[in-house]
Amino acid sequence: MRLTYRAVLVALFVLALAVAACAQTPAAPSGGAQASAPTTASGSAQSSAPTAASSGAAAPKEAAKAAAPQKGGTLTIGLDSEPPTLDPHASPSAVSFYITNQACESLLYLDENRQLKPWLAESWDVSDGGKTFTFKLRKDVKFQDGTPFNAQAVKWNLDRIVNPNYKAGSALTYLTGFDKAEVVDDNTIKISFKNPYAPFLTNAAGGPLAMISPTGTPKQGDQVNKTPICTGPYKIDEWVAKDHATLSRWDDYNRQLPYASQSGPGFADKIVFKFVPENGTRMAAAESGEIQVAAAVPSQDLPRFESNSAYTVVKKPWVGTPRYWALNVTKPPTDDVKVRQAINYAVDKDAILNTLYKGIGTKGFAPLAASMMDDPTLRAYYPYNVDKAKQLLDEAGWKPGADGVRVKNGQRLEILLNDIDQGSGPQQIDVLLQGQLRNIGADVKLKTQARAPWYEDNYRCATNGPVLFLRSGDPDALTSLFASANVGSNFNFTCLKDPEIDKMLDQGRAESDPTKRKDIYMTLQKKLLDGAYMVPLADELSVWAEGQGVSGLAFDGFTYPIVTRMAGAK
Amino acid sequence: MYAYLSRRLLATIPVLFAVLLLVFSMLHLVPGDPVKLMLSEFQTSPEQIALLRSQLHFDDPLPVQFGRYVVNALHGDLGYSIRSKRPVTTEIAENLPSTLQLAVAGLFVAILVGVVLGIISAVKHHTWFDAGAMSIALLGVSMPSFWLGLLLIFLFSLRFRLFPATGGGDWQHLVLPALTLGLASAAIVARLTRSSMLEVMGREYITTARAKGVKEHSVILGHGLRNALIPLITIIGLQFGQLLAGAVIVETVFSRPGIGRLIVDAILNKDFPVVQGVVLVVATSYVVVNLLVDLVYGVADPRIRHG
Numbered sequence: 001m002r003l004t005y006r007a008v009l010v011a012l013f014v015l016a017l018a019v020a021a022c023a024q025t026p027a028a029p030s031g032g033a034q035a036s037a038p039t040t041a042s043g044s045a046q047s048s049a050p051t052a053a054s055s056g057a058a059a060p061k062e063a064a065k066a067a068a069p070q071k072g073g074t075l076t077i078g079l080d081s082e083p084p085t086l087d088p089h090a091s092p093s094a095v096s097f098y099i100t101n102q103a104c105e106s107l108l109y110l111d112e113n114r115q116l117k118p119w120l121a122e123s124w125d126v127s128d129g130g131k132t133f134t135f136k137l138r139k140d141v142k143f144q145d146g147t148p149f150n151a152q153a154v155k156w157n158l159d160r161i162v163n164p165n166y167k168a169g170s171a172l173t174y175l176t177g178f179d180k181a182e183v184v185d186d187n188t189i190k191i192s193f194k195n196p197y198a199p200f201l202t203n204a205a206g207g208p209l210a211m212i213s214p215t216g217t218p219k220q221g222d223q224v225n226k227t228p229i230c231t232g233p234y235k236i237d238e239w240v241a242k243d244h245a246t247l248s249r250w251d252d253y254n255r256q257l258p259y260a261s262q263s264g265p266g267f268a269d270k271i272v273f274k275f276v277p278e279n280g281t282r283m284a285a286a287e288s289g290e291i292q293v294a295a296a297v298p299s300q301d302l303p304r305f306e307s308n309s310a311y312t313v314v315k316k317p318w319v320g321t322p323r324y325w326a327l328n329v330t331k332p333p334t335d336d337v338k339v340r341q342a343i344n345y346a347v348d349k350d351a352i353l354n355t356l357y358k359g360i361g362t363k364g365f366a367p368l369a370a371s372m373m374d375d376p377t378l379r380a381y382y383p384y385n386v387d388k389a390k391q392l393l394d395e396a397g398w399k400p401g402a403d404g405v406r407v408k409n410g411q412r413l414e415i416l417l418n419d420i421d422q423g424s425g426p427q428q429i430d431v432l433l434q435g436q437l438r439n440i441g442a443d444v445k446l447k448t449q450a451r452a453p454w455y456e457d458n459y460r461c462a463t464n465g466p467v468l469f470l471r472s473g474d475p476d477a478l479t480s481l482f483a484s485a486n487v488g489s490n491f492n493f494t495c496l497k498d499p500e501i502d503k504m505l506d507q508g509r510a511e512s513d514p515t516k517r518k519d520i521y522m523t524l525q526k527k528l529l530d531g532a533y534m535v536p537l538a539d540e541l542s543v544w545a546e547g548q549g550v551s552g553l554a555f556d557g558f559t560y561p562i563v564t565r566m567a568g569a570k
Numbered sequence: 571m572y573a574y575l576s577r578r579l580l581a582t583i584p585v586l587f588a589v590l591l592l593v594f595s596m597l598h599l600v601p602g603d604p605v606k607l608m609l610s611e612f613q614t615s616p617e618q619i620a621l622l623r624s625q626l627h628f629d630d631p632l633p634v635q636f637g638r639y640v641v642n643a644l645h646g647d648l649g650y651s652i653r654s655k656r657p658v659t660t661e662i663a664e665n666l667p668s669t670l671q672l673a674v675a676g677l678f679v680a681i682l683v684g685v686v687l688g689i690i691s692a693v694k695h696h697t698w699f700d701a702g703a704m705s706i707a708l709l710g711v712s713m714p715s716f717w718l719g720l721l722l723i724f725l726f727s728l729r730f731r732l733f734p735a736t737g738g739g740d741w742q743h744l745v746l747p748a749l750t751l752g753l754a755s756a757a758i759v760a761r762l763t764r765s766s767m768l769e770v771m772g773r774e775y776i777t778t779a780r781a782k783g784v785k786e787h788s789v790i791l792g793h794g795l796r797n798a799l800i801p802l803i804t805i806i807g808l809q810f811g812q813l814l815a816g817a818v819i820v821e822t823v824f825s826r827p828g829i830g831r832l833i834v835d836a837i838l839n840k841d842f843p844v845v846q847g848v849v850l851v852v853a854t855s856y857v858v859v860n861l862l863v864d865l866v867y868g869v870a871d872p873r874i875r876h877g
Contacts, residue, residue, distance in 0.1 A: 242665060242828065244737060291736075
């Protein structure tokens with residue numbers, strides 16, 4: 001073959017083009033940003049919002065910044081996943097509420113400081129020892145199909161969720177122990193539970209308990225999954241599967257939204273949510289102007305967007321738990337509290353934040369994320385201290401062995417970490433933990449497996465524990481993670497069965513006084529840290545980019561975005 | 571011909587039955603309790619698990635379950651999606667047109683680029699064009715499509731702002747995904763066309779045609795390509811299956827609706843009925859395409875008769 005220099009030049013040019021583009025092409029997501037556990041919101045309450053944003057995180061933009069934006073235009077937002085349904089009562093996924101929260105309203109509103117505010121209800125009252133909640137409803141509310149909103153409508157909504165023939169999502173969990181809803185008069189509804197259930201107040205502010213039209217919905221049939229009829233400032237016009245959902249401003253909306261500074265409808269004419277799961281594509285679409293707001297900015301794209309003056313990066317701490325390593329208390333060697341404590345001292349969280357998170361996380365230190373509850377005494381637990389870790393292992397009888405791994409009674413100090421493979425091999429954070437614990441003479445083995453057997457091993461307490469997190473607006477999330485009843489199901493993967501902790505969890509669930517409730521969870525968290533049942537790793541941030549001339553992205557107390565006060569691109 | 575067709579159609583029945591059996595056993599081969607796994611993202615009570623188990627008839631013996639699945643599938647009922655709670659057939663019907671559009675456009679790119687490059691390479695054998703084209707083809711075969719997709723987005727969406735990076739819709743949205751999907755196949759088609767053409771162009775009837783004074787382009791297209799088509803049709807048929815498989819990645823990269831993304835999302839969410847349904851549909855279309863390819867042989871080469 002006569003291979004002339006021109007052919008070589010052509011080939012080289014093509015190759016050079018490819019390499020140059022590659023260097024700037026956003027790469028795949030890092031392990032640190034991937035979900036290894038479901039983002040179920042369990043409950044939500046805590047009206048006394050004790051905490052501000054966690055340290056280190058860039059201050060989130062305030063809604064007030066959007067004081068006088070221009071109205072109109074189309075606002076296009078790129079989301080990293082697609083909702084399974086837009087029926088607020090049926091969805092178990094956070095991403096559904098990213099969309100429905102712009103169009104639908106709940107009885108209460110949880111603001112970004114985690115304070116409860118009136119929304120469809122003007123006021124509320126807790127009685128019967130925390131079992132009964134009475135809401136006074138606004139009289140000037142209509143659904144988008146013209147149906148009046150009243151106590152009958154609320155009852156219809158709640159009865160719909162608890163109907164055994166209806167496949168409800170998070171909404172059903174939000175009504176744990178629901179007894180009945182009674183119409184007192186046209187504008188008063190009384191909701192009773194079988195047991196005291198303090199998280200219900202925050203649940204009532206959540207997207208899953210949004211109100212949909214009692215007359216329009218039955219006529220809709222399956223269409224409620226795509227275009228639910230709500231009371232909010234936007235109407236959901238269409239949802240094209242795997243592509244986008246379009247909302248248009250409902251100009252009849254004349255009330256003042258609980259987060260808005262004046263009354264009236266939304267700002268943008270239209271809001272389009274595009275579903276762009278591939279990180280590289282989503283960020284490229286943001287840079288090209290196809291979308292103005294991008295969800296879930298991956299860590300490797302962060303510096304580029306932060307240094308670009310055309311964009312603002314908005315970071316908001318997630319509510320719920322940090323990403324943490326649940327330590328199985330039933331399987332040696334993590335059945336020994338000294339070993340668990342040693343692991344806690346030996347994990348270098350700063351190294352994890354610097355290498356994996358790179359700006360999309362802050363240090364985790366307690367069972368609940370700092371956005372839920374922050375306290376110096378909690379932060380003081382388990383600083384990085386390898387010597388202390390080694391000393392604890394010595395005390396526990398684990399002596400350095402020949403190959404650097406500690407030994408006790410002929411057994412090597414092996415810890416089996418249940419590692420989920422999402423399609424790209426072991427989680428990077430698990431590999432880091434493996435390396436870090438090597439420093440104290442522990443041999444961490446990764447059991448890397450697909451999601452299904454990963455869950456199964458967690459249910460059977462078959463490993464020394466997985467790394468996971470739980471997003472939740474209420475500290476009652478700890479019930480899912482530590483109550484004996486949830487061993488073998490979701491999500492007590494520590495396999496801990498401690499009657500005292502169960503009792504405290506029940507107290508926290510029953511106490512409706514915010515201050516007392518906070519004290520309960522404070523004591524509980526200390527107890528959980530003393531027992532070293534888990535290793536808090538990182539409080540994760542919800543990271544967004546807004547640009548191309550639009551601004552004003554805000555968040556509610558569930559770390560869900562609010563975009564009704566943003567104007568669109570012209 | 572009709573006898574052949576009906577025989578071939580009959581032969582697809584055991585194939586599809588085997589596919590059904592495989593797809594059905596997928597769910598039961600996965601370790602763990604399928605019901606618990608389906609519900610793993612929800613917080614559930616034992617009663618809810620029991621309810622779903624009975625709704626899905628998981629209490630019945632496996633053969634009974636399989637029988638029911640086959641009967642339902644024959645009636646066009648593939649069950650309900652766990653995640654969206656909508657019928658699987660509806661989900662597939664919503665997403666299939668977009669994937670077919672993509673696959674056909676990708677095939678168009680593959681044939682157009684592949685055949686043209688292949689013919690020119692063969693005719694201009696041993697020139698820099700041949701070397702360049704085959705280098706590009708080599709690059710095309712070796713280049714992972716997700717990477718090529720991101721590259722095209724970078725160039726044509728971000729730099730030149732010519733085509734949108736995401737979504738379905740009008741033809742502009744189809745250009746980049748179709749290129750991404752088609753180029754890898756184009757490379758294979760080009761290499762095959764070239765070698766096939768080289769072989770044919772060396773035959774005596776080509777020399778005869780030229781000796782008779784037939785114009786060179788008629789020699790190439792009429793005598794050369796026509797005879798080089800059979801292996802090409804085979805490979806294009808196989809490539810169509812590749813294109814369906816490639817759609818999984820391309821649809822994810824470009825955020826296009828389609829059954830590729832449907833099945834990826836379904837796998838990630840353990841939505842078994844949807845996975846089963848999509849696999850069944852893809853397997854069926856593969857069988858159908860192969861049948862079509864065999865029928866086209868007869869058209870391309872009258873010597874092949876189906877009797």
